Amino acid sequence: MHGAPAIIGGYGDPHDCKPPAGRAMMQRPARTPIVGRRVQLMATCLCDAFHDDVAAATVEVLEHLGCEVAFPEAQTCCGQPAFNGGDWAASRRVVRHAVRTFAGDDPVVVPSGSCAAMLFHGAALEFEREPDLGEVEGLGRRTWELGDFIVNGLGVRAWPGRYACAVALHRSCHTRGTASSEAAALLLRSIEGVRLVEFGEAEQCCGFGGTFAVAFPHISASIGDLKLDNIRAAKPEVLVSGDTSCLMHLGGLAAREGVALRTRHLAQVLRDALGGGP
Amino acid sequence: MKTQPIDQAAAALPPETKAAVYEGSKVSHEKRTKLLFDHYGDPDRLRALAGEIKQHVVENLDTYLPAVEAALAANGAQVHWAPTAEDACEAVHAILRARGARRLVKSKTMVSEEIELTEYLGKHGIEALETDLGEFIVQLGHDRPSHIIKPIMHKNRRQVAELFERNGLGPYDEEPGMITQRARQHLRHRYLEADAGLTGANFVVAESGRIVVVTNEGNARFCLAATRCHIVLVGIEKIIPRDADLALFLNLIARSGTAQQLSVYNEFVSGPRAPGQPDGPDEMHVVFVDNGRTDVLATDCRDILRCIRCGACLNVCPVYRQAGGHAYRSVYPGPLGAVLSPLLLGERFPEKADLPKASSLCGACREVCPVDIPIPDLLLRLRDRAHQEGIPSPGTPPMGVWSLLATQPVAWRAALAAGHLVNRLPTRLIPVPALRAWEAKRALPEWRGGEFRKWLKARRERGGGGRRPPR
Numbered sequence: 001m002h003g004a005p006a007i008i009g010g011y012g013d014p015h016d017c018k019p020p021a022g023r024a025m026m027q028r029p030a031r032t033p034i035v036g037r038r039v040q041l042m043a044t045c046l047c048d049a050f051h052d053d054v055a056a057a058t059v060e061v062l063e064h065l066g067c068e069v070a071f072p073e074a075q076t077c078c079g080q081p082a083f084n085g086g087d088w089a090a091s092r093r094v095v096r097h098a099v100r101t102f103a104g105d106d107p108v109v110v111p112s113g114s115c116a117a118m119l120f121h122g123a124a125l126e127f128e129r130e131p132d133l134g135e136v137e138g139l140g141r142r143t144w145e146l147g148d149f150i151v152n153g154l155g156v157r158a159w160p161g162r163y164a165c166a167v168a169l170h171r172s173c174h175t176r177g178t179a180s181s182e183a184a185a186l187l188l189r190s191i192e193g194v195r196l197v198e199f200g201e202a203e204q205c206c207g208f209g210g211t212f213a214v215a216f217p218h219i220s221a222s223i224g225d226l227k228l229d230n231i232r233a234a235k236p237e238v239l240v241s242g243d244t245s246c247l248m249h250l251g252g253l254a255a256r257e258g259v260a261l262r263t264r265h266l267a268q269v270l271r272d273a274l275g276g277g278p
Numbered sequence: 279m280k281t282q283p284i285d286q287a288a289a290a291l292p293p294e295t296k297a298a299v300y301e302g303s304k305v306s307h308e309k310r311t312k313l314l315f316d317h318y319g320d321p322d323r324l325r326a327l328a329g330e331i332k333q334h335v336v337e338n339l340d341t342y343l344p345a346v347e348a349a350l351a352a353n354g355a356q357v358h359w360a361p362t363a364e365d366a367c368e369a370v371h372a373i374l375r376a377r378g379a380r381r382l383v384k385s386k387t388m389v390s391e392e393i394e395l396t397e398y399l400g401k402h403g404i405e406a407l408e409t410d411l412g413e414f415i416v417q418l419g420h421d422r423p424s425h426i427i428k429p430i431m432h433k434n435r436r437q438v439a440e441l442f443e444r445n446g447l448g449p450y451d452e453e454p455g456m457i458t459q460r461a462r463q464h465l466r467h468r469y470l471e472a473d474a475g476l477t478g479a480n481f482v483v484a485e486s487g488r489i490v491v492v493t494n495e496g497n498a499r500f501c502l503a504a505t506r507c508h509i510v511l512v513g514i515e516k517i518i519p520r521d522a523d524l525a526l527f528l529n530l531i532a533r534s535g536t537a538q539q540l541s542v543y544n545e546f547v548s549g550p551r552a553p554g555q556p557d558g559p560d561e562m563h564v565v566f567v568d569n570g571r572t573d574v575l576a577t578d579c580r581d582i583l584r585c586i587r588c589g590a591c592l593n594v595c596p597v598y599r600q601a602g603g604h605a606y607r608s609v610y611p612g613p614l615g616a617v618l619s620p621l622l623l624g625e626r627f628p629e630k631a632d633l634p635k636a637s638s639l640c641g642a643c644r645e646v647c648p649v650d651i652p653i654p655d656l657l658l659r660l661r662d663r664a665h666q667e668g669i670p671s672p673g674t675p676p677m678g679v680w681s682l683l684a685t686q687p688v689a690w691r692a693a694l695a696a697g698h699l700v701n702r703l704p705t706r707l708i709p710v711p712a713l714r715a716w717e718a719k720r721a722l723p724e725w726r727g728g729e730f731r732k733w734l735k736a737r738r739e740r741g742g743g744g745r746r747p748p749r
Contacts, residue, residue, distance in 0.1 A: 087677040215281060216673070221719035
């Protein structure tokens with residue numbers, strides 16, 4: 001018969017145990033402090049291809065805050081499509097390209113919670129056993145989602161201008177556990193004229209999920225329809241999010257159903273508030 | 279258009295079933311959240327602590343298993359080790375055969391579903407009767423559980439009343455109190471006729487050899503009270519270090535699983551009837567089931583072995599709510615099942631390699647997990663594994679060409695320009711399946727590839743600044 005091993009009783013403080021194998025999801029790593037006002041803009045592939053005005057608004061918002069915005073021309077994508085699709089080798093190639101493209105010490109600001117999470121969380125996961133993990137984590141520490149950067153990076157607590165509108169804020173899933181959603185809500189609430197309306201099942205996903213949207217079209221659309229029902233019940237005039245992808249999915253569903261839904265990215269609302277409204 | 283099996287299953291789900299699953303899971307999730315946050319200032323700290331304790335056990339199973347064996351033996355229980363499902367079934371069968379037992383009453387255990395114990399015993403002439411109400415209804419209808427806590431999540435009360443009527447349990451009556459009463463009356467006699475009782479174990483405490491079983495119907499207690507032989511069927515990962523840890527885990531499992539402060543019946547079993555004790559089974563056997571768990575331990579997804587089977591991740595999961603449990607083709611559905619089920623298959627992983635794809639990676643499961651399992655990370659690891667093993671994934675766009683473009687800035691910009699074709703051609707003429715899958719459900723916005731770069735260049739040439747006319 002085996003004797004009771006020493007570990008029993010001596011186990012004491014559970015904090016002594018080995019750290020979990022997985023990384024904490026979406027928990028921001030310690031960040032490189034912001035020095036100066038120079039930033040690099042990561043426009044995202046969706047803005048590059050479809051939503052140029054979101055990227056333009058991001059530039060204008062950052063410049064309004066006195067930032068000097070650099071746009072590295074070689075930029076493409078954060079690598080997330082292949083990461084989520086399961087082709088990590090392909091994703092790592094793209095992430096390595098991003099690491100080269102966004103070199104230096106300046107913070108990288110991206111108008112997307114999902115791309116930001118890819119760089120500070122997802123990339124570190126897929127580079128766990130790679131020799132250049134350190135460089136990848138370095139980029140992650142410098143990467144900020146736009147709302148998070150404005151509020152927690154630059155310390156801005158209120159937004160000027162006016163935006164007379166009932167706004168529903170979709171807290172995108174890839175900002176769970178980060179400061180982004182609260183930052184967006186704080187900024188929106190501070191704008192004169194904005195009335196933030198709450199809607200049901202706000203913690204639920206919009207159903208986009210990257211490649212999920214095309215591999216699971218029925219489930220993706222059904223989840224989206226529920227989200228639309230919940231949002232519409234709150235009767236907002238505009239749906240706002242920090243993620244273009246969620247808006248593209250929800251707006252696309254609404255348009256296909258013939259009941260248009262006005263969608264705006266947080267950057268667009270901030271820029272338009274400076275100009276006096278929607 | 280090729281899509282994933284779970285998407286097809288969800289599309290084929292009858293509206294009545296879908297409504298039952300959606301309502302059941304939504305209500306369970308909302309009650310759980312309210313209870314946790316009403317009672318605790320920071321439930322996330324409890325989840326993190328519980329996660330660390332379970333991870334500690336998982337990482338030290340080699341030490342804990344012999345410790346548990348010693349503690350159980352000291353309590354007078356007999357320990358059996360079952361490397362495979364068949365070994366586990368045969369271990370239970372051998373115990374029953376030795377006693378000449380023909381009738382077994384069992385309380386709810388997912389491991390028994392996993393190893394298909396009831397079917398195995400049936401082939402050997404032993405009747406195993408489910409005594410948990412949900413599982414009893416599943417057994418009556420020759421159905422399969424669709425949820426690990428609420429096995430009949432997919433049924434509404436009308437369907438249950440019809441099933442009872444068909445099986446001679448009384449005329450149609452869909453009132454839940456009546457359904458419960460009829461099941462109770464039917465089952466009470468069967469406990470008395472049984473030769474042995476089988477339970478699972480929610481926790482096995484290493485330091486004391488205590489078996490802890492939680493139920494809300496008291497059926498586990500009946501399984502023990504009326505029979506002379508208690509068999510515990512349990513996965514090797516269900517160990518917790520100390521009795522003191524139960525304070526944390528019993529609080530979390532009840533709140534997470536059924537939105538209760540504590541389950542109604544908590545059994546603490548420390549061995550068979552001791553000399554001088556008036557009651558209790560004469561024999562107690564604990565069958566530890568591996569069935570692929572040590573293989574899981576060897577992977578970078580071992581965190582899933584922390585799972586205490588509360589079902590909270592199923593309830594919150596938007597995909598589970600749409601597809602229901604049967605769509606996962608596994609005893610363990612939902613986010614936990616999407617990780618665990620393919621892993622438990624070992625070399626047969628490809629058979630269920632599609633399950634980890636069934637997630638929008640929204641992370642809601644991670645937020646509710648009482649042991650803080652990073653489920654989305656594990657789903658992603660398994661997607662990468664499936665890709666590396668070359669397992670086809672219907673509907674998932676190939677990433678080779680995309681990654682080539684995304685690493686060649688010149689080619690990327692050329693593609694942004696060429697993409698304008700999308701605005702002029704009907705998408706059915708464009709040979710990109712993903713585009714058609716998108717368009718089947720959603721309008722595609724206008725392609726404006728490269729427009730931002732042009733705008734920025736013009737702005738910089740003008741010397742920056744300046745308002746841009748609204749579009």
